[in-house]
Amino acid sequence: MPELNRRSVLTLGAALGFAGAAVPGAAWAWPSTGSVAGSGSGLDPQQVWDPQIDQIMASIVDNGQVAQVNDAMRNWVHNWQPVPSALPTDLKNYFQESTKLPDWVDWWKLRRAGDFHRRMDSYLFFIYGVGGGIMSTVIPREAKSVYWSKGGADMQDRAAKTFAFGYDLTDKDAFEWSGEFKVTANKTRIVHAAVRHLLPQSPHWQAVADEQIPISNGDILVTFHSTGTFAHKMLKQWDVPMSDYDEASFLHAWQVALHYLGVQDEYIPATWDEAHAQADATLTPILGWTPEGQDLAEVLLGLTAQVDLGVTRGFLNEFVRYMLGDEIGDWLGLFRDETSKKIIEEGWPLYIKFRESLIPVMPTNFMLFDKFVKGLAMAFLNKGSSTQTTPIEVPDTNRPS
Ligand code: HEM
Structure with missing residues (x-):
């Protein structure tokens, strides 16, 4: 299990696009003056649940x-x-009361x-x-x-x-x-x-x-x-x-x-x-590897792979790495696919530019990215590849084992 120290927190933060300046376990220091309320008790929200x-x-x-x-x-x-x-x-x-919008x-x-x-x-x-x-x-x-x-x-x-x-x-x-x-x-x-x-x-x-x-x-x-x-x-x-x-x-x-x-x-x-x-x-x-998380990641990536996105699992792995960084990719043991990595690094910024009409010429691999993004959107719209709405239900028990 990877140890999180200040250095790795900073590296992770940079990979995710966050600063990652704080250290694990630090006291709650975010000022409530920056909240929608504008003030507050200063209590650590890790100690606040939903009593009623x-x-x-x-x-x-x-x-x-x-x-x-x-x-x-x-x-x-x-x-x-x-x-x-x-x-x-x-x-x-x-x-x-709870369905009312806030003032x-x-x-x-x-x-x-x-x-x-x-x-x-x-x-x-x-x-x-x-x-x-x-x-x-x-x-x-x-x-x-x-x-x-x-x-x-x-x-x-x-x-x-x-x-x-x-x-x-x-x-x-x-x-x-x-x-x-x-x-x-x-x-x-x-x-x-x-x-x-x-x-x-x-x-x-x-x-x-x-x-x-x-x-x-x-x-x-x-x-x-x-x-x-x-x-x-x-x-x-x-x-x-x-x-x-x-x-x-x-x-x-x-x-x-x-x-x-x-x-x-x-x-x-x-x-x-x-x-x-x-x-x-x-x-x-607070990011870190756990056996539970590893199992969930495999199921989630497997789920995505069930939908035809026109890409390989290696491509998917590399996209996760592209978004979340190599440290998380390594924790989860996502195998490398150098060809896909190159395609993503070179092609994704151009895909966005063309999609947003910022460049006139359709880049190579536009269709590959488009199928991938649209396939994921469809999976999402179909609510996880099921054709029926899956109702949210209150659980009555825990996972048995
Ligand atoms: C259930 C969304 C935060 C743990 C759910 C459900 C939704 C949801 C839609 C109902 C679907 C289901 O039954 O699986 C969210 C959103 C969150 C959030 C939008 C914050 C923005 C969290 C956090 C945790 C958590 C922070 C744990 C640390 C759970 C668990 C269930 C659940 C354990 C119940 C699953 C079951 O039925 O056994 N959440 N959640 N959620 N969520 Fe969250």
Whole structure:
């Protein structure tokens, strides 16, 4: 298992496009003046969970009401639909409040985000699916939680459900009446609450975990940085044209998403600069190899390989390395493919330039990249290559072994 010292943190940070200036275990130093709240308690978000819903879901799990909740939620999909009446009263009342938008919401930005997502969807699916997906396997707490929770036993299904979140957030009408994101995000919030009650009862998780209760506010922010903040970094690094308002709107959609996932306002970054500063302090220093993450990475890369993307596994490996760097590629033992490496390094920047109409002549290998990106987008749109929507369901148990 690789040791993370300051030097390797810096190297990793540079590879991921983050500064990686902080060291593992450092105290919470990100200032709440940079948050949407503008001030805060200064409490470490690793010590903050989601007390109200955690208590409701613990009692639902203990009272054997999980099946009732899942049945009641199955047809609750669109933002316009009322909270299902067949839910237990506590949960129904909770959802009445939790599905409301925060008072700092900016509808202009949410609508612009919808338009931005429509224009950027291929890049975003690609970055979330390949970059963010594989990065999640080297976030030790996330890898261990995902592996030892019920869904870890069937990663194809789990990946499809997680894609549903990204897909619904990226939808043009995500927050509108006809969209689905408010519902999807709130379902996700209660799944996390159930997991906080269940996982501490798993002897397997207990044996490997370095925390008492999983999925803190701090953990959720880390996942945001491995997806949203990372996507912003990649788009900038690849010189994809974006206006300042586009960028702010893209962040705003994530700010509301974090609110829906139960992250306190004092931790939600107000600007991309603040988000990157937080990512430097919280994401890069904690990355590392785990046996659970290794297994998940293999399943995820295998999943992608099931879809015909017109490329080999070596090409996929090299693209992961191109986005996440060689240190992570080496941890996961991704075999090298020098030909693909050269094609990607030379061809990807030109592919973007041509796609964005910044150069007039179609580069060699344009079609190869295009098939790859579109294939991934299709897999994403089909929610993990299944043709049916995979409903998000509350787990009633942990992974048995
Ligand atoms: C479940 C998204 C953060 C661990 C889910 C689900 C979604 C989701 C959509 C429901 C799908 C399913 O049942 O598999 C997100 C998003 C996050 C986030 C968007 C942050 C931006 C985290 C973090 C952890 C985590 C930080 C752990 C450290 C889990 C686990 C499940 C789950 C264990 C339950 C899987 C099961 O059913 O067994 N998450 N998640 N998530 N998430 Fe998250």
